[in-house]
Amino acid sequence: MLALQAVLLAAACVLLAISGFRPETVDRAGAEILALIGLASAAAVLWLARGVAAEASWARGPVLVLELICLPIAYTVVTQGHVLPGVGLAVSALAVLALMGLAGQLTRGA
Numbered sequence: 001m002l003a004l005q006a007v008l009l010a011a012a013c014v015l016l017a018i019s020g021f022r023p024e025t026v027d028r029a030g031a032e033i034l035a036l037i038g039l040a041s042a043a044a045v046l047w048l049a050r051g052v053a054a055e056a057s058w059a060r061g062p063v064l065v066l067e068l069i070c071l072p073i074a075y076t077v078v079t080q081g082h083v084l085p086g087v088g089l090a091v092s093a094l095a096v097l098a099l100m101g102l103a104g105q106l107t108r109g110a
Contacts, residue, residue: 001096002049002063006042008092013038052105060105067093 013035020031045066051059070093077086100106 001092001099002052003046005092005096006046006049009045010039010042013042052100055105060100063096063100064106067096 016038017032017035019025020028020035025031048059048063048066052063070089074086074090074093077089080086097106
């Protein structure tokens with residue numbers, strides 16, 4: 001599920017980069033820089049997904065923080081009128097947390 005989040009983040013960043021070339025785009029450089037930051041974030045999430053899949057203890061903390069940060073972001077996205085992306089983000093974050101909990105990765109010691 002975490003790897004799927006990384007892939008969807010990368011896809012969203014590619015779309016952002018493409019939209020940065022539209023004639024009505026006010027800040028092209030800003031859109032492109034944001035897309036690059038997003039792609040770097042997707043790579044980091046994919047790296048964390050590999051760590052979680054390998055049950056590496058170093059990956060659990062960052063993933064937990066990442067998913068908890070996603071929840072207020074999802075709420076903000078929904079309240080701004082973008083229901084589908086916000087709900088998708090919230091569901092994916094909760095699913096990752098639930099799956100990690102069911103696998104016992106949130107309760108193991110180092």
